[in-house]
Amino acid sequence: MVRTLSDLRPVYVVGVGWHRYQNPSETPYVSLGLAAIREALTDAKIEWPAVESSYVATALLGMAAGRPMLRHLGTTGAPLVHIENASASGSTAFRQACIEVAGGISDVALAVGVDKRNPVQRSNTGIDHLADDAIVPFTHFALLTNEYAARYNASVEDIALVAVKNHRNGAKNPNAQRQQERTLQEVLGGKKVSGALTSLQCTPIGEGAAAVIVASDEGIRRYGINPDRAIRVTASVGRSERIYPPGVGFDAALTRETAELALAEAKRQPKDLDVIELHDAFTVEELHYIESIGLCPEGDGVQMLKDGALDIGGRCAINPSGGLIAMGHPIGPTGIGQIGEITKQLRGEAGERQHPHARVGMAHMVGVGAVCYVHIMEGRR
Amino acid sequence: MSTDKLLKSNIYSFGSGGPRGSAPVLLGGQCRCGYVFFPMQAYGCEQCGNHGDALTPCELSTGGTLLAEAVVHLHADKNRPAPFTIVKVALDDGPVVRSVLAEDSAAVSPGQRMTARLVPVRSGESGETVLDLRFTAAI
Ligand SMILES: [Zn+2]
Numbered sequence: 001m002v003r004t005l006s007d008l009r010p011v012y013v014v015g016v017g018w019h020r021y022q023n024p025s026e027t028p029y030v031s032l033g034l035a036a037i038r039e040a041l042t043d044a045k046i047e048w049p050a051v052e053s054s055y056v057a058t059a060l061l062g063m064a065a066g067r068p069m070l071r072h073l074g075t076t077g078a079p080l081v082h083i084e085n086a087s088a089s090g091s092t093a094f095r096q097a098c099i100e101v102a103g104g105i106s107d108v109a110l111a112v113g114v115d116k117r118n119p120v121q122r123s124n125t126g127i128d129h130l131a132d133d134a135i136v137p138f139t140h141f142a143l144l145t146n147e148y149a150a151r152y153n154a155s156v157e158d159i160a161l162v163a164v165k166n167h168r169n170g171a172k173n174p175n176a177q178r179q180q181e182r183t184l185q186e187v188l189g190g191k192k193v194s195g196a197l198t199s200l201q202c203t204p205i206g207e208g209a210a211a212v213i214v215a216s217d218e219g220i221r222r223y224g225i226n227p228d229r230a231i232r233v234t235a236s237v238g239r240s241e242r243i244y245p246p247g248v249g250f251d252a253a254l255t256r257e258t259a260e261l262a263l264a265e266a267k268r269q270p271k272d273l274d275v276i277e278l279h280d281a282f283t284v285e286e287l288h289y290i291e292s293i294g295l296c297p298e299g300d301g302v303q304m305l306k307d308g309a310l311d312i313g314g315r316c317a318i319n320p321s322g323g324l325i326a327m328g329h330p331i332g333p334t335g336i337g338q339i340g341e342i343t344k345q346l347r348g349e350a351g352e353r354q355h356p357h358a359r360v361g362m363a364h365m366v367g368v369g370a371v372c373y374v375h376i377m378e379g380r381r
Numbered sequence: 382m383s384t385d386k387l388l389k390s391n392i393y394s395f396g397s398g399g400p401r402g403s404a405p406v407l408l409g410g411q412c413r414c415g416y417v418f419f420p421m422q423a424y425g426c427e428q429c430g431n432h433g434d435a436l437t438p439c440e441l442s443t444g445g446t447l448l449a450e451a452v453v454h455l456h457a458d459k460n461r462p463a464p465f466t467i468v469k470v471a472l473d474d475g476p477v478v479r480s481v482l483a484e485d486s487a488a489v490s491p492g493q494r495m496t497a498r499l500v501p502v503r504s505g506e507s508g509e510t511v512l513d514l515r516f517t518a519a520i
Contacts, residue, residue, distance in 0.1 A: 127422050128392050130480035130514060134453070134461045142451035143469050143479070150449070150491040195451030243416075243428055246471045247448060 008102035012230035015044025016340035021177040021208035021328030033114035036209035052106035057093035057113035058332035086367030091335030107219030113333030114209040141282035142195025152299035162283040170322025177328030203324040210337035235265035235376035256292040262374040270294035277338035317355035338363040346379030417475035443497035445472040483515035494519040
């Protein structure tokens with residue numbers, strides 16, 4: 001990168017909103033998206049015409065789904081672009097909105113994610129594989145679970161504790177798809193999916209929406225936005241997969257290099273992080289990623305989990321929203337919902353889920369394919 | 382003459398020992414830069430970006446070491462009725478591949494030495510036997 005986001009003018013999250021993540025329903029995506037956008041506008045205390053540019057993240061709605069949704073907010077003629085980047089679609093849309101504002105093109109921009117659980121379509125590359133039709137994402141992560149357990153002598157029970165924690169957090173989140181605490185016995189006793197993974201250790205793909213509004217100092221002044229509730233974005237990094245040595249998981253390696261760049265950009269150390277929202281679509285991922293981000297040496301994640309260091313109120317709250325496992329993963333909205341959760345935490349507005357004295361937060365997403373996005377945000381308190 | 386037919390003759394072939402006599406070989410490729418990949422493709426090297434003459438086909442041994450295994454309990458595709466086991470194998474020749482474990486293989490865990498063989502999966506249109514590649518614990 002020639003320049004990073006932190007080299008440009010400051011950009012802040014000033015409004016956040018959701019439509020609850022939920023099981024597939026008859027509700028049109030337009031209703032889901034509008035609910036999230038209107039909540040974000042209300043949160044920022046601005047009107048729709050203030051939004052100078054929109055980024056719509058969606059992976060499963062088909063071509064150009066944004067305009068039929070945004071038109072119901074009133075006619076402004078502001079530019080609109082759709083972003084599809086697999087699981088990281090929302091994170092990517094957020095990054096582009098931040099870049100536009102930090103670069104001085106706009107003073108106020110919207111990133112909104114919305115999706116319904118439609119079939120995933122992948123293009124044919126023309127390259128055949130031995131058995132790709134037999135290896136869906138949960139089996140990819142079942143293999144990683146087996147590898148992690150063997151390498152670090154971790155048990156199936158240890159790894160499943162991630163799901164117990166994240167369901168406990170999700171039970172306190174009114175926007176979560178799963179809002180029920182689960183015991184280790186319930187997690188382990190659930191339906192077997194693949195390898196050691198049971199259904200409560202896997203994200204429930206559903207539907208929903210999340211929206212955030214970002215603004216410059218000028219935008220904040222012009223629209224009389226409360227600067228004390230504005231959360232600065234201090235780093236934004238996107239990377240894609242490279243070739244790694246055999247036996248090195250690309251998911252963890254890609255997260256390691258992306259998080260390192262983001263921490264350097266924000267001039268922060270892993271120990272400075274108070275809250276992290278990360279891509280825990282499957283339990284083992286949370287362990288891989290906290291180790292890759294640098295919270296602890298490889299293989300020590302289970303001990304941190306058992307010590308309560310990853311709980312709300314612990315050393316660093318991981319997935320206080322409930323994460324992808326409990327809050328859910330409607331694809332397009334997910335990365336934007338993470339930014340919303342970090343914003344609430346850093347404002348001190350997370351209610352029952354509030355991590356005490358949260359000042360520095362990180363949001364992390366990976367997307368199949370494979371891409372990784374990391375953002376760091378800091379509150380004023 | 383064998384009446385056996387390969388399900389994916391574009392990415393593996395019979396080994397030197399005949400149709401079912403020995404381990405099959407994987408049809409990989411090597412770049413001038415040294416990078417070895419599977420399967421063979423002519424689009425360009427993932428390591429250095431070279432294409433054309435820089436990429437040459439090469440046969441890869443199915444010998445390798447198991448990195449991970451998972452028994453799949455749920456699978457939506459009816460052509461692959463669960464349960465079956467997926468293995469991730471670091472080939473001695475370089476690439477890491479993932480495929481199905483032979484049903485009659487001994488139980489495997491990470492570190493296990495692996496090989497592959499061709500197993501009948503169905504009958505073809507003219508009565509021939511269709512073979513597909515399965516990994517199995519090396520004896
Ligand atoms: Zn090359």
